[in-house]
Amino acid sequence: MATTLSVKTSDGINWHVEQQGSGPHLILIPSGEGDCESFSKGAKILSATFTVTTFDMPGMVRSPCPPEQIQNVDAPLMAKQINGLLDELHIEKATIFGSSSGSWAAFGLAAYYPERIQSIIVHEVPLVIFPSLFELLKLDDKGIVDNCRPLFENFFNEDAAAWNGIGKEYHERLEKNYVTWIRGYAATKNPFPLTNEEMKRRPVTWTIGALNQIGVWFNNIKKAHELGIEMELLNSKHFPYVSVPEEWAEHVKKSALKYL
Template sequence: MKTGTLATPDAEIYYEVRGSGPPLLLVNGGDGDAAMYGPLAGHLAEDFTVITYDLRGNSRSRLTSPPREQRIEEHGQDALLLLDTVAAGEPAYVFGTSYGGMIGMALLARQPGRVRALVAHEPFVIDLLPDADRWHALFQEVYELYEREGLDAAMGRFCGAIGMEAPPEPTGSLPAPLQEMLARIRVNMGTCLAYELRSFVRFRPDADALRAARFTVVLGGEGPETLVLRTTRALAEHVGTGVGEFPGGHVGYLTHPAPFAEALREAVKD
């Protein structure tokens, strides 16, 4: 594995590159980092040059200007600059989970010729829901709770509302690399609540751009009915496409890396 740092406007992006073959960019969701894709990337590196990275302001991708509210579109520009650096202009396959799928959509809308195929896994496109205003109000409430009572109270409210569990605590009983990743993710949660969540969920995908591309919408095949399953189906309806199913739940790429890699290979193959 090779690592590097890319200077972009207002941030330095940490990235990792594995394998050889056509470029495949894996884009994280909220509060994740490149390490969460490590097992999946290891399986995919047999067939692709796999590029993973930490989103700006998260984990090892430090901001170079004061923190501020962020937009999906500027993250799409980060992804483009990363492809320019690592893939030397070659069109890439792109996979994104949650916010990452939305970043992939912004990248595709901006530079469709740079995306060979896009797979969006459980994207958090709240603004496509008929009750979007209720959710926007709730996320503002979560932010205010974070400011008033701290991370644990806010994440408890957020995860309870959307039907998902928060990542586990980085306890001493876990292997050191996992402890380190979970400690980074805990810090990233604060970044997400303060600067990402409320603006990211107002992103509206360009349906025409997605219809003109090789675009696949997928959800996790296991677990309870969650808000992200509603948003995934809403996106498919918005674009006029079906919904595929990948192994595992919202983090199936981490819990089921081998079958997830096989499903992703099938989804992007020419």
């Protein structure tokens, strides 16, 4: 069973952290909605092999923070924030998994703090922000929630039952997290300013979901090819750790152990 911690870092973030298992350190960074409960099934599987640490992102319901920590959020800022958390947790070296905007943080950690990163595992990296998300900035909070709810349930997920099955409390938190995501994370004009050289400072394992329309993440395929990284597929869309947690956990385990 996971141990829940509340950890405050020097930047004023009060992190909701969950840890379980033993072995080499594995960090799971959630995507835009910012709540680590989506990892619950996969983290439990991985805890048989790793010390698994995951957390809610700054500004989300369970990780309150000063306003400046969720303004113009980009890969360098996210990496700096999480690096501070790793310091507080006394985690000297780890493998990082990041999904969606969590992959910004994974690449950022590998680029700016390579000495503490074994390798990174990323899924569907938003190399640019979808233009439609900027349109949501024009809406009030209720409008943002009303648009994000079906976006996550039906576009980002192929298994709505699994997504909804995470639980009532989780989805109640997302009602607020969606607003933080749109106004603080998705509003950033250039969230991923890393060069090709910076993206290759540590070993990278990169996947996209096989059940997406190819155009959605085609820029990931192009960028991985440009970097000489072999793209892999998972039998999912954007949330493999929700819809196919066993397959996802096996992929993460194999990828992490390869570089230990």
